[in-house]
Amino acid sequence: MSTTTADTAGTGTAERAPLPWRTLWDNVVQAALSLVLALVVGGALLLVSGRDPIAAYRSLYYGAFGTTDRFTETLVKATPLLLVAVSVSICFRAQVWNIGAEGQMILGAIFSTWVALHVKGLPPLLHLVLAFLAGALGGLLWSLIAGVLKAYLQANEVITTSMLNYIAVYLLAYLVRGPMMDPQGFNFPQSPLIPEELELPRLIARTRLNVAFLVALAAVLLALVFWRSTWGRRTEIVGASRRVAAHVGLNVPRTILLATALSGALTGIAGWGEIFGLHFRLIEEITRGFGTLGIVVALLGGLNPIGMTIAAFFFAALVVGGNAMERNANVPFALVDVIQGCVILLVLSRAYLFKRSSS
Amino acid sequence: MITVEMRGITKRFPGVLANDHVDLDLYAGEVHGLLGENGAGKTTLMNILFGLYQPDEGEIRVRGEPVTIHSPADAIALGIGMVHQHFKLVPPFTVTENIILGLGGWGFIDLAAAQREIAAVAAQYGLDVDPTARVQTLSVGVQQRVEILSSLYRGAEVLILDEPTAVLTPQEAESLAITLRRMAEMDKTIVFISHKLEEVLRVTDRVTVLRAGRVVYTSMTRDTDKATLAREMIGHELTSLERAKVLALAGDEDAVLSGTTGASAATNNAPNLIEVRDLHVRDDRDLPAVRGISFQVHGGEILGIAGVDGNGQRELVEAITRVRPIQSGQVFIAGEDATHWKARDFIRHNAAYISDDRHRDGLIFNFDLSRNVTLKVFDQQPFARAGLLNFPAIVRFARDLIARFDVRAPGPHIPAGKLSGGNQQKLVVAREFSQNPRVIVANKPTRGLDIGAAAYVHEKLLEERARGVAILLVSSDLDEVLLLSDRVLVMFNGQSMGVLRRGEADPQTLGLMMAGTPLTALRVQEKVS
Ligand SMILES: Nc1ncnc2c1ncn2[C@@H]1O[C@H](COP(=O)(O)OP(=O)(O)O)[C@@H](O)[C@H]1O
Ligand SMILES: [Mg+2]
Numbered sequence: 001m002s003t004t005t006a007d008t009a010g011t012g013t014a015e016r017a018p019l020p021w022r023t024l025w026d027n028v029v030q031a032a033l034s035l036v037l038a039l040v041v042g043g044a045l046l047l048v049s050g051r052d053p054i055a056a057y058r059s060l061y062y063g064a065f066g067t068t069d070r071f072t073e074t075l076v077k078a079t080p081l082l083l084v085a086v087s088v089s090i091c092f093r094a095q096v097w098n099i100g101a102e103g104q105m106i107l108g109a110i111f112s113t114w115v116a117l118h119v120k121g122l123p124p125l126l127h128l129v130l131a132f133l134a135g136a137l138g139g140l141l142w143s144l145i146a147g148v149l150k151a152y153l154q155a156n157e158v159i160t161t162s163m164l165n166y167i168a169v170y171l172l173a174y175l176v177r178g179p180m181m182d183p184q185g186f187n188f189p190q191s192p193l194i195p196e197e198l199e200l201p202r203l204i205a206r207t208r209l210n211v212a213f214l215v216a217l218a219a220v221l222l223a224l225v226f227w228r229s230t231w232g233r234r235t236e237i238v239g240a241s242r243r244v245a246a247h248v249g250l251n252v253p254r255t256i257l258l259a260t261a262l263s264g265a266l267t268g269i270a271g272w273g274e275i276f277g278l279h280f281r282l283i284e285e286i287t288r289g290f291g292t293l294g295i296v297v298a299l300l301g302g303l304n305p306i307g308m309t310i311a312a313f314f315f316a317a318l319v320v321g322g323n324a325m326e327r328n329a330n331v332p333f334a335l336v337d338v339i340q341g342c343v344i345l346l347v348l349s350r351a352y353l354f355k356r357s358s359s
Numbered sequence: 360m361i362t363v364e365m366r367g368i369t370k371r372f373p374g375v376l377a378n379d380h381v382d383l384d385l386y387a388g389e390v391h392g393l394l395g396e397n398g399a400g401k402t403t404l405m406n407i408l409f410g411l412y413q414p415d416e417g418e419i420r421v422r423g424e425p426v427t428i429h430s431p432a433d434a435i436a437l438g439i440g441m442v443h444q445h446f447k448l449v450p451p452f453t454v455t456e457n458i459i460l461g462l463g464g465w466g467f468i469d470l471a472a473a474q475r476e477i478a479a480v481a482a483q484y485g486l487d488v489d490p491t492a493r494v495q496t497l498s499v500g501v502q503q504r505v506e507i508l509s510s511l512y513r514g515a516e517v518l519i520l521d522e523p524t525a526v527l528t529p530q531e532a533e534s535l536a537i538t539l540r541r542m543a544e545m546d547k548t549i550v551f552i553s554h555k556l557e558e559v560l561r562v563t564d565r566v567t568v569l570r571a572g573r574v575v576y577t578s579m580t581r582d583t584d585k586a587t588l589a590r591e592m593i594g595h596e597l598t599s600l601e602r603a604k605v606l607a608l609a610g611d612e613d614a615v616l617s618g619t620t621g622a623s624a625a626t627n628n629a630p631n632l633i634e635v636r637d638l639h640v641r642d643d644r645d646l647p648a649v650r651g652i653s654f655q656v657h658g659g660e661i662l663g664i665a666g667v668d669g670n671g672q673r674e675l676v677e678a679i680t681r682v683r684p685i686q687s688g689q690v691f692i693a694g695e696d697a698t699h700w701k702a703r704d705f706i707r708h709n710a711a712y713i714s715d716d717r718h719r720d721g722l723i724f725n726f727d728l729s730r731n732v733t734l735k736v737f738d739q740q741p742f743a744r745a746g747l748l749n750f751p752a753i754v755r756f757a758r759d760l761i762a763r764f765d766v767r768a769p770g771p772h773i774p775a776g777k778l779s780g781g782n783q784q785k786l787v788v789a790r791e792f793s794q795n796p797r798v799i800v801a802n803k804p805t806r807g808l809d810i811g812a813a814a815y816v817h818e819k820l821l822e823e824r825a826r827g828v829a830i831l832l833v834s835s836d837l838d839e840v841l842l843l844s845d846r847v848l849v850m851f852n853g854q855s856m857g858v859l860r861r862g863e864a865d866p867q868t869l870g871l872m873m874a875g876t877p878l879t880a881l882r883v884q885e886k887v888s
Binding site for chain 1 (some may be wrong): 413546682704707719721722725726734738827
């Protein structure tokens with residue numbers, strides 16, 4: 001090796017980083033085709049049920065992007081989707097099929113709310129950071145349970161993480177009806193409000209768009225850096241082949257553990273963002289299925305940080321616009337579920353659908 | 360009767376001319392051998408005939424008619440079937456289900472009728488297959504028969520087999536040869552891709568040699584011989600080592616045993632770099648595989664381990680390279696007690712390892728070359744700084760190795776899986792030898808390679824020996840062991856049958872030892888007689 005200095009520039013595309021841009025482009029094209037196809041199926045359904053698909057989609061579009069208000073709402077919904085997708089993609093690339101985002105989000109919400117309510121006497125900023133870290137820790141611990149079982153006992157993570165999801169849901173239900181219930185809450189299943197000074201600042205006044213969105217964007221940046229780091233490379237190798245990884249001297253269980261831990265922490269942060277940015281208290285429907293939808297976003301985005309960002313906005317728009325469409329065009333929200341379902345099916349089958357063109 | 364004519368077939372891949380104006384005629388009733396080094400373009404040519412690739416130039420006639428074969432479905436409709444190296448069977452399904460899978464048609468399937476028809480076809484060609492068996496319970500050899508049966512059931516007149524014996528035991532290969540002969544007698548056309556000279560001579564009627572994408576030789580099999588075929592395959596000027604190898608393959612063992620490869624650099628005071636003391640290792644089923652072996656390998660020496668496959672060689676190697684637990688006994692690497700090391704420690708002590716299965720242990724096929732050659736060093740300077748990968752350094756390193764080790768590839772960014780087997784092995788060798796190892800453990804480093812690539816690997820091993828490296832070489836190929844080793848240890852049933860020096864090791868003695876007669880017993884017999 002000669003010097004490893006400034007000749008980085010000018011070496012052309014060949015020496016670019018490994019995030020394969022060609023693959024990304026393929027993914028974008030494939031994802032776009034999947035979406036168009038899903039919209040066509042949805043449109044056909046509308047037509048059959050005697051509604052005007054153009055009008056419906058127009059109201060969906062305006063619902064998601066029509067006004068500043070609607071658009072920021074889309075960004076608000078994209079926030080947890082993006083965090084969960086980035087988190088899930090790390091596990092998936094390590095071939096750890098962690099579907100426990102719901103549970104990890106819930107634990108993140110519980111831990112961070114607890115810190116907000118029960119730790120006293122800290123300056124607000126420090127308190128907020130502590131709550132943030134507690135949220136990360138909650139998600140991390142929850143995913144680590146599955147991680148340890150997977151790494152050292154080869155327990156199937158699909159089963160353990162979905163079981164942990166159930167436990168988390170019931171734990172939350174218990175907490176908001178028992179130990180963490182708001183004494184002045186008229187017996188609603190919810191915790192007291194967090195101190196006002198811990199609420200995340202709004203990015204645009206009179207909208208719900210808040211700092212959590214920036215945290216989600218930071219997570220995307222983190223992912224971009226992660227896949228350029230030695231840690232990311234180790235994760236990738238272990239994901240590609242446990243056997244080769246062992247032969248080249250990697251510690252496979254530890255790499256699996258670290259991937260699940262990082263992933264769980266990010267998901268826990270999604271829970272923190274929902275509490276401190278939107279609800280300001282622990283409620284039962286804290287995840288609203290975002291944990292699961294985030295997994296779809298990750299797959300639709302091809303586990304690629306940029307692809308997932310696009311996918312997260314799309315799904316957020318679909319949810320927000322779908323609500324508006326239901327109100328304004330009198331189209332049931334179930335149509336959104338149909339479109340989502342179609343996208344999921346297309347994404348899952350695209351390995352086959354697009355095989356010819358890519359091989 | 361000519362069934363297939365390929366004329367002027369040319370196929371380019373990025374940076375590679377895989378087929379260069381290839382002409383090939385196939386006749387009904389012949390087994391046609393397609394011989395060539397890895398990467399010569401055999402698979403590509405047949406993939407074109409099977410409709411998987413479109414040729415850039417050239418034309419194909421089937422039974423005299425010009426055809427364009429857009430897809431395997433077209434090929435099957437024309438009566439062309441192909442059995443790939445990796446089978447395309449669904450393990451939990453039965454043989455019958457697998458065969459009728461994807462046959463199309465709507466309506467209901469009459470499984471019982473299909474089963475009877477399949478059994479009839481199997482009987483006709485003497486293929487011993489139970490149509491009701493689940494594929495996952497079948498051995499590789501039988502699965503291959505299922506693939507053949509499937510093609511025949513679909514009406515194949517031309518059957519292409521891509522390196523069919525690579526996955527077979529000698530007995531299975533023998534039974535395949537009989538099947539192919541019978542199919543030829545029934546006027547089928549068989550294309551038999553291989554790079555093993557003996558079996559091509561044994562099985563085929565006619566043989567075509569491809570080299571670097573071109574047809575360089577065609578002959579009736581009975582009019583040619585090993586030495587000619589070997590020469591045509593390799594083509595370029597032979598180095599002395601390659602010549603020795605060719606002669607060995609042609610059966611001229613004297614040239615090999617007279618020590619064409621030069622004397623070892625090992626001297627009496629060379630350091631003892633690999634040592635194994637009374638080693639016991641268990642296999643994957645937890646049965647004893649290595650049962651009390653001891654030996655030493657000095658710097659500048661190659662110790663060959665000969666033996667029939669499955670006598671504990673793999674477990675021995677994996678224990679030394681620390682990817683498999685040691686039950687008892689000790690391993691020393693460069694004087695240090697390595698018994699409790701992990702694979703990482705083995706690597707960090709400047710020790711290289713070439714596994715006998717590059718697909719499973721050595722390479723990640725969907726990673727590009729630059730990632731594969733840095734699998735062991737990506738987290739060290741200059742490839743990583745402050746925990747971040749230094750891509751320019753990684754890619755430059757990869758380019759350098761590709762050039763130095765003559766890996767034929769369009770560039771460092773193509774997936775390793777796209778390379779031919781020989782080039783994949785060169786890639787492994789490049790990675791393992793790039794760090795100037797002091798110790799090399801190589802398990803069948805030339806398995807599945809053609810003569811040219813094998814000779815290349817041999818040369819590299821000898822170069823390393825000359826540098827003073829201690830090399831443990833496991834092989835079930837006697838020629839290879841005799842050609843390279845300074846001493847040969849014969850393993851049988853997990854134990855050593857004795858160690859022979861270069862010159863003492865003649866094929867007959869080795870054969871007896873590999874069959875389980877200890878050297879001491881042989882010596883006693885000699886004295887008695
Ligand atoms: N799909 C592909 N893309 C790029 N290069 C390929 C592809 N398939 C084969 N090659 C290249 O074409 C050459 C011929 O390969 P192949 O036909 O597989 O050789 P053989 O079967 O004789 O070993 C090799 O250099 C190989 O790397
Ligand atoms: Mg081939």
